[in-house]
Amino acid sequence: MRMDFRRAVRGCWAVGVLLLAALPARAQTQADRLYLSYGLSGGGSLEAGGVHVKERQTLELRVPLPPVVVGRTYLLPSVGYETRWMGASAPALEDETVERQFHRIQLGLTAVRPVAPRWLVVTGVLASTRTDFKSSFDLSLDTSWVAFAMARYQFQDTPGLGLTFGVVALWPFDKLPVIPMLSLSYNQGPYTLEVGLPRLTLLRKLGDTVELGLVGALDLQVLRTRFDPELQALNASYLRETQVRVGPTVNVHLGRDLWLSSSVGLSLINDYALLDRERESLNVRGLDMGPAPYGRVVLGWRPGRPQAKATSPRPAP
Secondary structure, three states, X not given: OOEEHHHHHHHHHHHHHHHHXXXXXXXXXXXXXXXXXXXXXXXXXXXXXXXXXXXXXXXXXXXXXXXXXXXXXEEEEEEEEEEEEEEEEOHXXXXXXXXXXXXXXXXXXEEEEEEEOOEEEEEEEEEXXXXXXXXXXXXXXXXXXXXXXXXXXXXXXXXXXXXXXXXXXXXXXXXXXXXXXXXXXXXXXXXXXEEOOOEEEEEEEEOOOEEEEEEEEEEEEEEEOOOOHHHHOOOOOEEEEEEEEEEEEEEEEEEOOEEEEEEEEEEEEEEEEEEOOXXXXXXXOOOEOOOEEEEEEEEEEOXXXXXXXXXXXOOOO
């Protein structure tokens, strides 16, 4: 895969909105801590060729490494791994199922630095490589790079309200090499709100052990894979998958810093497209699958908020 739009954009957006918010001891979310997740999306039928898409599965692990402090700058390395299972069948294949399994490895480095009261700046780079360990590996075609630069402003009059803005540069890219980013986050009392692209989160805490809410996400994958000779004749080199998901979520505190998050909802958009070697669409019609159910379970480590140390009054001289 040359570019994973969702991972790239969500990674930098989450760092800007959530990791920066966590530095002054605000609540954290799944994007900026150690977690292991499993996702399952329902299948469906495509009009083109009577293709039936099988259920899609995703297993993901993310490990933030120990930070390095240089003066007032925090350097935050991270490593991630993801495996994705996909499959399809068609009458032309005589009921034979074509299955693919993709593996993605990602390395990242983020720099965070306060520059003024209520202002933080974050920059970083992410490198991702994806392969199915069966096709020939090409470093230029199967590796993607993302660089980002953003700033966050914490409003003084409204505690917990912050605005993050900046730009994200992608290479290689599908349509735009640089994407502007803008998001708003609110974390005060029992409520947590995150509004931006590609994710929407609304949570309400019920005591110290349960959080209920609604989540939405955009997932855009571009996969380089092996095609049948008929599709190779069309110069097809990539498969692009687009999903828009929304559904309720429940987060449960298991003890210590462990949380279990589960979400079951509906994937409103499930579209596919064939791309050539230059990532231009081949404009093949009938690749829209329609809505399908989805579910996701996440076991994550969420560090607790630092507790302020009690201080006793100094004795009078």
